Amino acid sequence: MIVRLNKAVLHVLDLDSAVSVLSKAELDLEEKPVKSYVQSICRKALGSTDCRHGNFGTDNALATKVSRYLHGADEFVPLTAEMAGFVFGEIQRADGVKSTDMLVADFMDGDDTRYLGLFLLEGKKAFVHDVSQAGSMVSCDIVRRYGVLPAATQKLASWAIVRADNLEISYVDKPRSIDGQDVLVLPEGLLQCSSEASARETIDCVTEIVEQVAEEHGANAALALSKAKAYVAEQVDEQDSFSRDGLAEKVFEDSEPARKAFETAAEVRHLPERVAVDRRAVAQKRVRCHRIVTDTGIEVSFPAEYGDDPEFIQFSTEENGLISIELKNIGSIENK
Template identity: 30%
Template structure:
């Protein structure tokens, strides 16, 4: 359950070098509350979000603690956050203007500070004009400050647990002085990050394919084994252990296990990561294949190794064939 106690919006127009800081809190009418709650619920469970820990000398952490200890009010605190972010954004290349929403909220009874950086998107809105004679003229107007809709995702966000100061964030890289960096966590928050669940799964599949290819093994079968293992294990505990995945997939070959584990460690993905059970299971239950001939096939993971439904053949010329079986009906989509 999400309860929003305070919320405010500031405008960071980097294109016009203009900051518009609000002096008042948002009016929490039904549409505003719905907008904020929907995006909070969607973002806090995002598999692209990374957990983080503030550096001991983080100035942002000190700022948050000052607000938490009531050394400043919410409006003054939010303006400092927005001003700090603006100063960083104007140093980066190819930055779009943004609205910054800051909330003091309770998520499942835990007090959290929420920061949404809503990059402005282009869109069309209608405008009604009335001339001197009272005649109405309607027109389309190209608007450059469109916020994400309820079905869309926030571009970048930060959740700070005010009870234990843990950080959860999703951010993008910006070019600053010729270096691509995660501007919000690295420069604004000054915190370290662990890999996100989505990144971890992607890296596991990447390394499994690479190791299978190096040992002339079937890459498709190896990736399928990954999905089967993850699907089975996260039903009991919503955690993925990359090392355990390698031991299972390459259980008959210690050398492949060792190469996989070393590659995951070198890439910084050796530690277990918590995942959203429902979202991960939904993703793992299907296996999508793309062929070099442009054909795409989506097969339920449960059927992948069941030769009663699908079978793979290696032809004498090195090409592959796929046979789909026991089909009663085909629907065009």
């Protein structure tokens, strides 16, 4: 995934000393290690399917400031310092938090879409070697370093990116206990934005409802789930969303009571009639493939669309109530 950096800055929020160090200068992106690290952080955020989505509320003061910056009316470093100062004040009041650095990046993706990214980098302790010399005596020792930044490949617990063209927000955050209440500092405190389910949460919700309804109405849950995944993958490939009613019709086409039960459960879980899902989530193996494990310990993994195609796999229920699975048209078998 392509990430082009425009600007970046790092602010230090040192909870151990209760002092924040707000940088007055941007990071030097000509330094390859710095550039590579920031790009990696931004790239992971853009590729995330765990993020929730939201929008700024009306009369949101921060939204106005972010918009002014993105349109060239405000400066980058002062805006980021103001945001870092707010976050420092909030996490300072939280229980059991670690010293944290706040990385802010102005960047673009491969489609030239511009973003403003806010990333909280929790410091960690690490052991490193230390070489010292006294006269002709060279000694090597092990010392502990504090405030080590997370690895570039590590999944961050708290971040948000604001899309420049429409100010839509994607975020991941973890609850912090402040004054006895769990608070999401970025979406609830700093950004004060709305919250919609992530792509992963939406898909998990659909599969849970399908499995529950199938089991309650005597349908083959494995077959129902593979049909649901195949339908979602097919629809989202074409239009980034799928119909709740269409999914029910596809999965429970032979049972009107099951379809009604699905609709009732979907309403209870607040699943909208038209469900938007990020294509990146559907591209993952967990959606494209369906995996089942029998009570005899046999595991079978197959492309979800094959679940509804008797030319490749067929489920049948015997007279004694046991289930048989038949795999068909296999040209070769590879041991793994």
